Amino acid sequence: MTAITPFRIEIPQADLDDLQARLALTRFTDEIPGTDQGVSVERVKRLVGYWRDGFDWRAQEARLNAYPQFTTEIDGQDIHFIHVRSDNPDAMALILTHGWPGSIAEYLDAIEPLSRHFHVAVPSLPGYGFSGPTKELGWNNLRIARAWAELMARLGYERYGAVGNDAGSMISPEVGRVDPEHVVGVHVTQLFSFPSGDPAEFAELSEEEQAGLAVLEWFWKEKGAFNVLHSQQPQTLAHAIADSPAGLLGWLAQLLDDDLDDDFVLANAAIYWFTGTAGSAIRLYWENARMEHPKEPTTVPTALAMAEGDFQSMRRFADRDHSNIVSWKTLPAPARGHYTAHTATEALTSDVIAFFAGLR
DSSP, X not given: OOOEEEEOOOXXXXXXXXXXXXXXXXXXXXXXXXXXXXXXXXXXXXXXHHHHHTOOHHHHHHHHHTSOEEEEEETTEEEEEEEEOOSSTTOEEEXXXXXXXXXXXXXXXXXXXXXXXXXXXXXXXXTSGGGOOOOSSOOOHHXXXXXXXXXXXXXXXXXXXXXXXXXXXXXXXXXXXXXXXXXXXXXXXXXXXXXXXXXXXXXXXXXXXXXXXXXXHHHHHHTTHHHHHHHHOHHHHHHHHHHOHHHHHHHHTTSSOTTSOHHHHHHHXXXXXXXXXXXXXXXHHXXXXXXXXXXXXXXXXXXXXXXXXXOOOOHHHHHHHBTTEEEEEEOOTTOBSSOHXXXXXXXXXHHHHHHXXXXX
């Protein structure tokens, strides 16, 4: 079951027609003006209108199909991935991992600049996009990390780096943990290390660290409901977001910020919609909430390249979980936000290239 099969995205026209019909019949909710209770009706109406009358899925499909794509079965699960080989046959390889509510679309702008220096693999997470829904329980970060190690072995890579954003920033360090003989380094945009509850961890916090904790506290109090729901009852939500494209947009848009272009937002939403993975994708949170987390820190060289306006990682907590952090920086302005592979491609890819060049 190790065959690697070429793949091409070809959404049937009937599926596009069905989407148009559903969007035309959207029943928009009401809201109380001047309140901030989540994604606004105005934004959802704009996105629905553009999805109906302006967004070109076939253009997005062609852009995806411009890169070689494949599927393979790993541990009983279909895995879809983009695979672009560098012109340099001796180049190191990278595996790039997205998160929720993103998809492989996060990295489309980054493939070309990275492939000048590396062989590049960009898989769809199990349960996401063209990997299709997960077929059984157990697909948590650690199992995905083991699957990624197997994927890179099947592709013939003896040395490779793991790059990630969002869930990919949690999975990529685990790839280094499970495959340290082959992973030369890990580069992420967040290090999700949190206080353990030990009062000693709060002693002598700097002003910057205190500000970071304040932002973290605000986020969980004001915007953390998605994590709780995904972790506790993903199936309850799945009925709505698998049936209503407008409902899917409203749910995804809470973490696809207003400053992102509508084409990017809709490209990600369309991938979930057309593949029927809106519900299965959020099961990853349920799985990770029940996963036994490793107790020892990771050991492979690790780089953080965060951005203003995104989760602010805190070094004292990250050092507890990762023993070999060798680069820690904030990307230079104007890079900001959660999706820097898309919004600040040059800044992010330059940092990735420089980091791995130093590890050769």
